[in-house]
Amino acid sequence: MAPPTSIVPDSEHRGLLNLLPQRARDLVQLARIDRPIGIWLLFWPGAWAVALAGHAFDRWDLIAWFALGAAAMRGAGCVYNDIVDRDLDAQVARTRERPVASGRVSLLLAWGWLFALCMIGLIVLLQLNGLAQIVALGSLAPVAAYPFMKRITWWPQAWLGIVFSWACLVGWPAAAGRIEPAMLWLYAGSIFWVLGYDTIYALQDIEDDRIVGVKSSARALGRHARAGVTAFYLIALILWGRAIWSVRPEALALVALLPVAGHLLWQAAGLKPADGADALMRFRSNRFAGLLLFLACLVVGTASRA
DSSP states (O other): OOOOOSOOOSOOOOGGGGGSOHHHHHHHHHTTTTOTHHHHHHHHHHHHHHHHTTOTTTTHHHHHHHHHHHHHHHHHHHHHHHHHTHHHHTTSTTTTTSHHHHTSSOHHHHHHHHHHHHHHHHHHHTTSOHHHHHHHHTTHHHHHHHHHHHHHOSOHHHHHHHHHTHHHHHHHHHHHSSOOHHHHHHHHHHHHHHHHHHHHHHGGGHHHHHHHTOOOHHHHHGGGHHHHHHHHHHHHHHHHHHHHHHHOOOHHHHGGGHHHHHHHHHHHHTOOTTOHHHHHHHHHTHHHHHHHHHHHHHHHHHHHHO
């Protein structure tokens, strides 16, 4: 059977979600807890940094804290984004049923839910050392600015890369107690990875975005979307290779990148820009891309400390 070509809405009522009371269901959907792909994408850069720094095993607790922080702060980011974008979301087919845009959740309740999620993030922040805390707090300004980027620039996906990759900058000093060049290369590569996968995600909304005047990398690239995504992923792989080389300057260490390279090139080569279901499937597959890079960082980081 051919896969469906219709765009999957962001708000669905199915599975365990459908068993919750309406208010709880709305709050779960508002924080996208029912759609964990965003949690994975926010979590992986921090886990990469801990692993490549060589502390995946002795600081497994730090990776666990990053997982909790990713869940809380991704949820907080979604709530904040929906508050800011409520009028635009109401005009887009995929997002018009979001809790704030549809009016099911009031602004007051949304702000209260945002505060609660931020308090969980604060608990995670307090588990880090002083240097990592300072770096983590530096993310607040770019996070607050992100929802407005789609009104300002054709490349809001690049700004999302800055925000969603920030855990690289936090994870390394949290694990190693210092800032090193490999961390910066890893972070730069993550920015281009995010730019690639979020361009794929934006393909779902390209027609609605054109109608309401929202800018995106998918619109900017137009018919060159597949080539653009391929270029972004190749740059990410080069930068990640430089990060690995900084830790272990041996050609054999770069072999660890081959699985994630194959996965990303599979995404780009088979991308069907006009097929929203295909774009969503390839976007979601980045949870496995993140896992493959984590394994590469784990192998190289552990070997470098042996």
